[in-house]
Amino acid sequence: MLMEDIVYRIWYFRNRANISARDLSLKLGKHEAYISKLESKDFNLPTSVLLEIFDILQVEPERFFAKDFDTYDKDRELFRTILRLPYKKRELLLEYLKLDY
Numbered sequence: 001m002l003m004e005d006i007v008y009r010i011w012y013f014r015n016r017a018n019i020s021a022r023d024l025s026l027k028l029g030k031h032e033a034y035i036s037k038l039e040s041k042d043f044n045l046p047t048s049v050l051l052e053i054f055d056i057l058q059v060e061p062e063r064f065f066a067k068d069f070d071t072y073d074k075d076r077e078l079f080r081t082i083l084r085l086p087y088k089k090r091e092l093l094l095e096y097l098k099l100d101y
Contacts, residue, residue: 006045007041013057019057028056
C-alpha cells in the first residue's frame with residue numbers, strides 16, 4: 001500500500017470519528033500540527049504511531065488495510081450472514097450469484 005493511501009485512510013477514519021487533526025496530534029502526544037503535516041505528506045509515519053492512531057480512532061488494522069475499507073462493516077455482516085446459512089442454501093446462493101457474471 002502506498003503512503004498516500006495510508007494518509008487518505010487516516011484522514012477518512014479521523015473524519016468518521018469526528019476528531020480534528022489537531023486533537024489527534026495532541027492525543028498522540030505530538031505537536032498540534034503533526035497530523036496536518038502527515039496528511040499533507042510532509043513526512044513519513046512510523047509504524048508505532050500508526051498503531052497508536054488505530055487505537056485512538058478505534059479502527060481495527062484489518063479494516064484499515066481492507067481493500068474496501070469504507071464498506072468493511074457491511075461486507076463482514078454479509079459474510080457472517082452467509083456463513084450462518086445451511087450448506088445447501090449457500091450452494092444455491094453461490095449458483096445464483098454466478099448467473100450474474
